[in-house]
Amino acid sequence: MTEKQTWSQRFESALHPAIARFNASISFDIELIEYDITGSQAHAKMLAHTGIISHEEGEALFNGLEQVRQEYRQGQFQPGVNAEDVHFAVEKRLTEIAGDVGKKLHTARSRNDQVGTDTRLYLRDQIQQIRQQLRDWQTVLVDIAEKNVETLIPGYTHLQRAQPVSLAHHLLAYFQMAQRDWERLEDVYSRVNISPLGCGALAGTTFPIDRHYTANLLHFDNVYANSLDGVSDRDFAIEFLCAASIIMVHLSRLSEEIILWASEEFRFITLKDSCATGSSIMPQKKNPDVPELVRGKTGRVFGHLQAMLVIMKGLPLAYNKDLQEDKEGIFDSVNTVKACLEAMTILLQEGLEFRHQRLATAVTEDFANATDVADYLAARGVPFREAYNIVGKVVKTSIAAGKLLKDLHLEEWQEIHPAFAADIYEAITPRQVVAARNSYGGTGFLQVRQALINARTQLSVK
Ligand code: ARG
Numbered sequence: 001m002t003e004k005q006t007w008s009q010r011f012e013s014a015l016h017p018a019i020a021r022f023n024a025s026i027s028f029d030i031e032l033i034e035y036d037i038t039g040s041q042a043h044a045k046m047l048a049h050t051g052i053i054s055h056e057e058g059e060a061l062f063n064g065l066e067q068v069r070q071e072y073r074q075g076q077f078q079p080g081v082n083a084e085d086v087h088f089a090v091e092k093r094l095t096e097i098a099g100d101v102g103k104k105l106h107t108a109r110s111r112n113d114q115v116g117t118d119t120r121l122y123l124r125d126q127i128q129q130i131r132q133q134l135r136d137w138q139t140v141l142v143d144i145a146e147k148n149v150e151t152l153i154p155g156y157t158h159l160q161r162a163q164p165v166s167l168a169h170h171l172l173a174y175f176q177m178a179q180r181d182w183e184r185l186e187d188v189y190s191r192v193n194i195s196p197l198g199c200g201a202l203a204g205t206t207f208p209i210d211r212h213y214t215a216n217l218l219h220f221d222n223v224y225a226n227s228l229d230g231v232s233d234r235d236f237a238i239e240f241l242c243a244a245s246i247i248m249v250h251l252s253r254l255s256e257e258i259i260l261w262a263s264e265e266f267r268f269i270t271l272k273d274s275c276a277t278g279s280s281i282m283p284q285k286k287n288p289d290v291p292e293l294v295r296g297k298t299g300r301v302f303g304h305l306q307a308m309l310v311i312m313k314g315l316p317l318a319y320n321k322d323l324q325e326d327k328e329g330i331f332d333s334v335n336t337v338k339a340c341l342e343a344m345t346i347l348l349q350e351g352l353e354f355r356h357q358r359l360a361t362a363v364t365e366d367f368a369n370a371t372d373v374a375d376y377l378a379a380r381g382v383p384f385r386e387a388y389n390i391v392g393k394v395v396k397t398s399i400a401a402g403k404l405l406k407d408l409h410l411e412e413w414q415e416i417h418p419a420f421a422a423d424i425y426e427a428i429t430p431r432q433v434v435a436a437r438n439s440y441g442g443t444g445f446l447q448v449r450q451a452l453i454n455a456r457t458q459l460s461v462k
Contacts (some may be wrong), residue, residue: 005020005084006091006092020084021081023084024081024084025084025324025327026080026084026085026089027081028327028328029086029118029324029327030079030086030089031122031331032086032115032118032119032121032327033072033086033089033090034069035117036086036090036114036118037065037068037072038121038218039117039197039218040061040091040094040105040114041061041062041065041066042214042217042218043108043109043214044058044061044062044065044105045058045213045214045217046209046213046214046217047104047107047108047209050207050208050210050213051208052107052108052207052208052209053104053107057104060098061098061101061102061105064097065090068093068094068097077093079092079093085324086118087111087118091105091106107207108198108200108206109198110199110201110231112199112202112231112318112319113196113198113199113200113230113231114197115323115324116196116197116199116230116233117196117197117218119327120193120195120220120236121218123192123236123237123334124189124192124193126338127192127240129338130244130337131182131185131186133338133341133342133345134178134182134185134247135182137341137345137348138182138455139459140345140348140349141171141172141174141178142172142175142455142459143349144171145168145169145172145175145455148168148354149166149445149448149449149452150431150445151166151167151168151356152164152165152166152167152430152434153165153170153268154362154368155170161366161367161368162368163368163369163371163433163443164368164433165434165443166443166445167354168451168452169448169451172448172451172452174254178247180246181246185243188239190221191236192236192239192240193220193222194220194236195211195214195215195222195223195224196223196224197215197218197223198210198211198214198223198227199224199227199228199230199231202232202319203227203228204227211223227318228317228318231319232315232317232318232319234308234311234326237308237326238308238309238312241301241305241308241333242305244301244334245298245301245302247337248294248297248298248301248302248336248337248340249298251298252294252298254291254344255292255294255295255344256295258347258352259288259295262288262352267355267358268354268358268359269352269354269355270353271286271288271352272351272352272353274350274351275347275350275351276288276290277289290344290347291344293343294343297336297340300332300336301333301336301337303329304329304330304332304333305329307329308329308330311323311326363430364406367395367398367405369429369430369433370391370395372432372436373387373405373424373427374388374391375436376424377390377417380419381419382417382419390416390417394408405428406425406428406429
């Protein structure tokens with residue numbers, strides 16, 4: 001038989017052991033213990049501040065809770081399934097330590113506003129950690145981009161060679177995605193950082209509590225205006241999971257590119273031994289497990305977002321036990337995003353090398369300069385659509401002749417159109433093709449250099 005539950009007085013008989021296990025959340029909500037203690041300490045202070053309990057009692061509760069924290073940190077306090085959840089576990093241990101005064105802690109509070117407080121305190125910390133990791137990630141992207149302004153790489157649309165770009169420009173695209181992720185999390189934070197403490201079970205409390213007092217102690221920006229909303233809102237969790245999912249989209253897209261780039265078909269990068277793995281049967285293999293795992297783990301985070309949305313849909317006010325299901329998805333998403341950001345940062349920083357020789361060749365072996373030929377004519381007065389049609393034919397005949405545009409003789413160019421002159425050759429070199437795209441936000445070297453300066457400025461915002 002299981003130990004008596006905190007609420008057992010109202011019941012005739014004990015909980016079935018399997019149901020006790022089914023009901024318990026301690027195996028995962030132990031993750032919240034330090035936040036639970038911090039939240040309870042603020043609550044205890046408020047109870048004393050408002051005269052609901054004496055100052056001595058308030059201090060005894062505060063210190064007792066601090067002892068629970070120390071015992072937990074030292075591994076001496078490890079609550080099991082009997083505790084049901086972390087909130088009961090802490091209260092029970094506090095009462096063992098502090099005596100009867102421990103039983104006063106739960107005055108004017110419910111586990112419903114308590115768990116909401118804990119989850120927000122946890123998420124607040126985690127959001128700041130993830131934002132710092134995003135900064136590290138962005139820094140690595142800019143560091144590599146700065147060294148590769150003049151490194152050219154084929155640019156694709158439809159995964160077909162389109163126009164060459166600066167490798168820095170390509171990496172800075174991911175920098176911008178990470179910048180939005182960083183900003184998005186700041187925005188999410190503002191709605192995570194609202195205190196539900198004092199909403200009680202659902203309707204508030206009969207005691208003269210001071211919700212702003214606890215909110216201040218816990219550095220919340222504001223308090224929930226409506227108690228029913230305060231205990232049952234999980235919008236902040238949905239928003240966080242959405243932001244986490246978008247981070248994963250970005251990491252997964254780059255992962256996919258790295259996997260392609262490492263393939264024999266592309267050969268744009270070499271994976272270093274520190275970040276690649278071998279096969280159990282094929283001795284020659286070197287596999288991009290890191291980006292593959294990031295791509296794969298993306299699915300879990302999307303799943304947690306979906307699960308949270310479905311948990312909330314159709315939930316009547318206010319708290320329902322369904323809400324206990326929010327935690328594992330939040331924890332797993334936090335851990336997954338953090339692990340993926342760390343792994344990708346290491347991978348970029350020291351786990352791969354761009355094959356400069358191969359990239360330099362790659363950008364010369366296709367028709368990715370065809371637009372530039374059309375632009376050349378258009379700049380000399382030929383209407384663009386007409387120029388486009390002319391170049392389309394040139395591409396067709398060149399392919400048939402097994403030639404690239406750079407291989408055409410000047411006479412051939414002039415036969416195609418009299419506007420062509422000797423400077424056409426320079427205009428279609430990959431370097432010039434890239435340099436010429438000097439429109440704002442384009443891949444032209446001047447633009448990219450300016451973008452790098454802007455990126456450093458963005459990074460200086462903490
Ligand atoms: N373990 C619960 C949870 O995570 C705590 C809140 C329980 N509230 C209740 N009314 N049973 O949601």
